[in-house]
Amino acid sequence: MTNGKTSERLYQDVARSLVEELAAGRFPVGTRLPAERELALRFDVSRPTVREAMIALEVQGFVEVRLGSGAYVLRLPNEGDRPGFDVSAFELTEARLLFEGEAAALAATQITDEELTEVARLVDDIAQENNDPAGTERADREFHLAIARATRNSAIYNAIEQLWDLRQTSPEAALLHSKARTANVKPVVEEHCAVLDALRSRDANAARAAMRAHLAAVLDGLLFATEEQALAQARRATQAKRERYTRATA
Template structure:
């Protein structure tokens, strides 16, 4: 990420990658790089300019949105709503919430290993509970219910199959943190299409099949891939850029001349 030679007073000490980027963008607002009503560059250009991933940019935009500094218009882009009064103001700063994609990465590491161990420890009774959770998930999807109780229940059943209460508590804390997260809620506020839930149900069915076979490697891989699918789908569904906006086309997609073309 670009560094400045000037010493800038930050409103808080960044603990997470998205916070560091969010403070850079915040400072650019203060410095007059953008005016109220301006559209920020597409995420891909911010990511390229500051050498960060798209997920970090997405989280930084959510941070600024929660601070009421920008407004997200689905399919159009991010527009400047307000300019911070000065760089060391703490007003409205969301300073200690984990980003949704950082949470997913942690879950991916934790739950893939939980699934591996659960496949070794699993009992017929555990399998019955997992099937019941999938049945609940199917009925919720079929009825169009907003609740995702079956989804959470399925993941908890896998943790419980490890017969390790510490792992169960760790997963419970992960889900509770997600449900209480303003960042997570704001990300989901931009997602309208719920068809992805059927895809995740199919992922769960593959995890269950590995559990039934008591195959720890397959269970670990299936859980890892499931949470990778979740991450990618959420990134796609919450995309806020205008797909037809090509104002930054050349900096985003430089033309590579092949075969000696001039």
């Protein structure tokens, strides 16, 4: 109706149209959406399809469905909810550098001996599985998440975990990450050891510095991996990025 874009699934079209109407301010927070039967007529689909779209909105926290009453707007979509949201590997690693650096600093003041042995075990894990790329990735993730968990702050842990999940949302980013990792397995282990040592001594500043150094190295690996397959035109853009990220790291 209002939009010609058609995806494979009808309920996605309906849900997307409704989200667009929400974003456009058509239905302010607290107001009631049209009835399912009415929406079925408006979109020219069956009621089960409208219900499927409704559940998609409900799961995303946009609306609350009340039996016998209707669907009421809970919140409006914001940037992150819009489609086409994928972060580059650079943005992702920059964010991790800043956030995980602070998380490591906080973790250094909170970590228990048990958690230290757990982190140490994960450092060994990544050293062992240097053959299997999938195992290495998993061990790396667990290492970083264990430190985030040691902050005893679920908001911090959740945010960092979501940054790792973001890697999967973009195939190119995931590929770039794995490519950048293969060449730098041994340095990664050493950098992880440095972080572990700082945590052991409960030195917040050292932990922050070690974590930032590690992720700065990852960032360098990404830049190198990009350059390897880049044209001269892309090389200029990379150079600009390098300037920016080295500035941010300093």
